[in-house]
Amino acid sequence: MSRVFSFPPIAAPDARVLILGSMPGAASLAAAQYYAHPRNAFWPILGELLGFDPGADYAERVGHLHAAGVAVWDVMASCVRPGSLDAAIDAASVVPNDFRAFFAAHPHIARIGFNGTAAADSYRRHVLPQGAWAGLPALRLPSTSPAHAALDRTAKLAAWRALFAGL
Template sequence: MSRIQSFEPIETKNAEILILGSMPGRASLAAGQYYAHTQNAFWRIVSELLGFDDASPYPARIAALKSARIALWDVLQSCTRQGSLDARIDRDTEIANDFRTFFHTHKKITHVFFNGAKAEACFNRHVMREIETGPISYLRLPSTSPANASMSLAHKLRAWRVIVGAKQAMQAMQPTSILLDQ
């Protein structure tokens, strides 16, 4: 097995939400794009939540995430894995991304959503006790991977709607200016 490397984060300085996967699969690594496997439901779900066309070119989908103040990354910076399944990641070879620097640079992040159990487990194992962040909410969502075939797309979409609720809550907390007639 050869060592594989994840991608740089999709980020914007004003990101409020971070979605974390574990490690890109083979199709994604070959394409150089997050969630490139045609059967992965990530882009179908996120496009439904944010109101863009999931068939849009990759740069347009990334722009939609950034516009919604959503960052996207993987917990692992590198590992060895046979095939594409998270279950085949060799735990002894896992190296996490630099979340200390990431959270220091992205101080507005208030919610972290894990795309599946493996992302959450890797984060808890390698990152959680190593960082100090402000009040951040962490929540595992159902994996969008085709390996999670026991859950329908509709069920996954319902679970992922929590992101819309988080965005609405953050918007409600934004300071507003009211101009009064003088």
């Protein structure tokens, strides 16, 4: 098994909302883009919530996130994982991203949304013990992954609306 590495964050200095995944999947790693799997609902959901075309090129979508004050990153900087499924991550291999530096550089983050249970659990296990950021409001949202088929896109969209309520 080989070690996989996440991407740098998508984050403007004035970002107010941080969306955290666990680790990019194989399609995203191959494309060097967040949420690149064609059946992942991330871009369609964010496009609808923030008013942009989810089919636009990647740089344009990233620009819309910056303009909306939305940052995207992953809890894990690296891990050992065969394939793309979070369930296949070797828990002992997880190295978290440097959240101390991230929050210092992005002091306006007011809310965290976890893209799925694996991201929320990994944050709780690997980041919160560092002693900071426990006070930020955080929502565990349904995963946008096509592997999470328990909810359809409409139900996922409704749940994700809560992340942006009041901002």
